[in-house]
Amino acid sequence: MDAFQFEIARVIAAKAKRQQRVTYQQVGEAVGWGHPTGRGLGPHLEVILHHLKDRGLPPLTTIVVKKGHRHPAEDAMAYIRSALGDIDIEAAQQEVLAFDWSTVPEFGPTRDHLPEDRGSWLTSFWGFDPGGWGCIGFADEWRRNAYLRGSQPGGLVAIYVTKNKGPLNMRGKVVGVLEISHEAGHAKNFISGEHWAAKESSPERKGKWLYAIKATRAWRIVPEDWKPVEELFPEAYGNNNAELIGANGVPLSQQETAALYSLDVYEVPVYGQAGQVDPTIQTLESALNPSRAVKPASSPYWVGETDGPKHLYILKLSGNICVYLGRSTKELEEKAIIKVGFSKSPLARRDQIQSAYPKGTFTWEVFKPSPQPDTPPYANAEIAIVGEDAMKKRLVDEKAQPLGGEFFLADDWLIHNVWTAGRVAAEKAQAAAESSITKEQPGQVVSAAE
Template identity: 75%
Template sequence: MTMDALQFEIARFLVAKAIEGRRTTYQQVGEAIGWSHPAGRGLGRNLEVILHYLADRRLPPLTTILVKKGHRYPADDAMAYIRSALGNIDIEAAQQEVFSFDWRAVPELMPDTSTLPTGREVWLTSFWGFDPAGWGCIGFADESKRSRYLRLSQPGALVAIYVTKAKGPENMRGKVVGILEISHDAGPAQAFISGDHWAEKERDPNSRGKWIHAVRATRAWRVVPEDWKPVEELFPTAYKSAHPEFIGANGVKATADEAASLLELDVYEVPVYGRTEPIDPTIQTLETALSPSRAVRASSKPYWVGETDGPKHLYILRLTGDIATYLGRAKGELEDKAIIKVGFSKSPFARRDQIQSAYPKGTYVWEVWRPSPQPEHAPYANADIAIAGEDAMKKRLIDEKAEVLGGEFFLADDWLVHSTWSAGKAAASKAQEEYDKQPKTNVG
């Protein structure tokens, strides 16, 4: 059996993971090849060709290391197909064969290393929060600690940030919330921190005079809140390797397994203080965010944020604060009304944070009004389904004469906000039911 260019691209990506001794997910494969459905829909026919191509050449079954996020082995339906093609194989033994095989002996399957985020070290340290737009560096208490980091690290290392368990926003404490790319550009911390952040640091007796020996950050990514994980879960070895105070003061290097887990998290790029390069706010895995890609295009829409396809939530955001003053109107005119934004996303909380970042700090704050509580897993399989729900929400708002404030922002009566959410869920659920009736290509 022969393979086409796309199938070779998939196989080479799997070989790259095999060489690293890593399993990979449908989402990572989908994002790497630009597949429209990273969750795996429609990928199966290509995996089938790859599986038979390998079997014909007596090569290890690469597709056995392709699993769902958070799993060690392929799903039951994928295993059923793999065994129908290869027999009743031992999946653990098959995966180990894939990892141990010398893929350099198969030149046509060797990956183009220039397109992979290889050579990246991952370190772990702690902050009291995560705000790279105002704090564009990692800081050390003295020159010897900074020298140690520079001696042991490489330029471009990734530093995972967890929020200390004693300080910082309560919902972030003890969780890995962001990643910094760190240069070897050393200097005084004040040169890499905004004036207001520096003044705030120096006013606080707990931070005054601390962390003044810094190394500049060059890029930053915020982990979507749905993927925030306790530091001891994501970095079990690194976190146990030293006392938390040592980790915060010096940083520790992560293992290869921990680095691989970090690459699977969904993130979006955020600005770094002092840097002027354009950022890509697309919600995607860290691995995809690190891979070389075409230049970032400026958006023609306010607050536009892209994201790879895959499971989605509908959402309604609501602006809290004195909305009458915000709109310059009489308070009585806006009684029982709300300013809302409707849409869909892999992460409603990330979308809220991205919109909020365009506002100066103050009393006006966006909140995720619906879904509440947010389900653990996104209920709609892809963007097409979610779009049906979003369109239904917009139609309900317009039909009921909600005031359009621009784009997806509306001023609506409270009762209409509830009705809008019901309309969106009903339309998306119907679209999901139709999708579920469609024949699916096996993704094994």
């Protein structure tokens, strides 16, 4: 094993010590791999597995799984069986989780790769808008004191939206995460004037949740990862009634914390926060680790995200674009303002761009893909860039009007044409990349993790 493979093993062993499986994406992000979702890590995992076997140690790499899965995928099982035979994978994983990895010094978990276990809780809100509501609130001082005694500064609180209040598309789903200090005070101190006035003018909310604790950071979960609270946190939600969760908050188990850490998020402002936020789309676990440098792009509308599977997208501005551009209806007939690009989450990118606009009648919507597939179709940013460049080229060739950055004024017919051009180019680039990998490593299981 080389130094890089030992680094991978340390990341996996640290998870095993916490009785948690680890996703390929988490491993990739932790070690700074070119494809954080794990594309190409298979050969390294295979070397680690043989090293473990030779030393008589449990098969550590068997707890590396695809996101949302309990066991390795069949392609990964191929090289596991080649090393260990036809094993019982569940039994092998339990052996890994039960083993004391601190007895193997070179595999000892390091604080550099995984965030400090700061504790995590669950509570409910009527929505999620930390830019105006920078705290968690309690009805009574004794409830707040109970939370303070049971938590530590910097603890994480997962937020789900109540099932009978809040935006319809958010109800019952876990949509955000707050980092909570131990700075206690009156709720008015941690809520914007606009939000405070709206709360106090509502008969349902007036005078409630006044015993507050300040939030210091916040992350919005990408909409593609919004899950019903009972699905994401079956223990915390299933073992407590909704009123108790909303009133007091309840702690999450280690396994549920692991599920929370695996969600894709991006940081958003908190009311009263002084520092800048990092809008990179990444797992919560990666967001809590020391930041890796992200190379900036030349576009003024770009925000970073870790590499890995991508969607192409076209956003369309909804509203009276004649008023927006100050032109006649006839001049803009059958035209639209669009933005083209790529992202792990078109819905999150839409929300990030919308947040830079004043509230009003003009809103961005995801025009393509429609419907959006459950998983991103392109393996990495390099492939998606080919598709994005093809969309821009088609727009320029057909004389669409550039509006700055990746924004264009285009005819309706052209927008559909542009989408087809981008998809075709990206699919060709992906096929070429897959062919290249096969030629470079014949007979090798390369993408045991994608």
